[in-house]
Amino acid sequence: MAETLYEHAGGDAALHRLEELFYQKALADPVLSKVFTERVATHVDHLTWFTAESFGGPDRFSREIGFQELIAIHRHRRITDEQRERFVEAYLAALDEAGLPDDAPFRAAVREHVEFGAHVAQQNSWAETDADLHPIREVPHWGWAPDA
Numbered sequence: 001m002a003e004t005l006y007e008h009a010g011g012d013a014a015l016h017r018l019e020e021l022f023y024q025k026a027l028a029d030p031v032l033s034k035v036f037t038e039r040v041a042t043h044v045d046h047l048t049w050f051t052a053e054s055f056g057g058p059d060r061f062s063r064e065i066g067f068q069e070l071i072a073i074h075r076h077r078r079i080t081d082e083q084r085e086r087f088v089e090a091y092l093a094a095l096d097e098a099g100l101p102d103d104a105p106f107r108a109a110v111r112e113h114v115e116f117g118a119h120v121a122q123q124n125s126w127a128e129t130d131a132d133l134h135p136i137r138e139v140p141h142w143g144w145a146p147d148a
Helices: 005-009 011-028 043-054 060-064 067-074 081-098 104-126
Strands: none
Touching: 005 011, 005 104, 011 043, 011 081, 043 060, 067 104, 081 104
């Protein structure tokens, strides 16, 4: 069986380090701080659980929080294109700082995952009705081609 993104990244410890570095960037960034307005004690853990599950790790996010909560968190935040783009930039920069693998297939998969997630969050942030929401209703399971 092929190695998952979760395993390749280094598991929970590596992903937690990544999410902590990203979150620090988001809180300090003048563009992102309008979305990330204050430090929430559970945010890094929840980001870690989401990314871990998405990358083929444990399903803690779905079991303990649920995707509906993620939708609710983003509703009415009115995420701009600039904020979405800055989110992706900050996340990708945090990959290097966290010491995650830098091979091209891994980085491409992470970029696709983050860009997709930022798009979903932005769409949901502007949704006036449930019909306006992005159709995804569960944590996406992200694959990759490690030998590509």
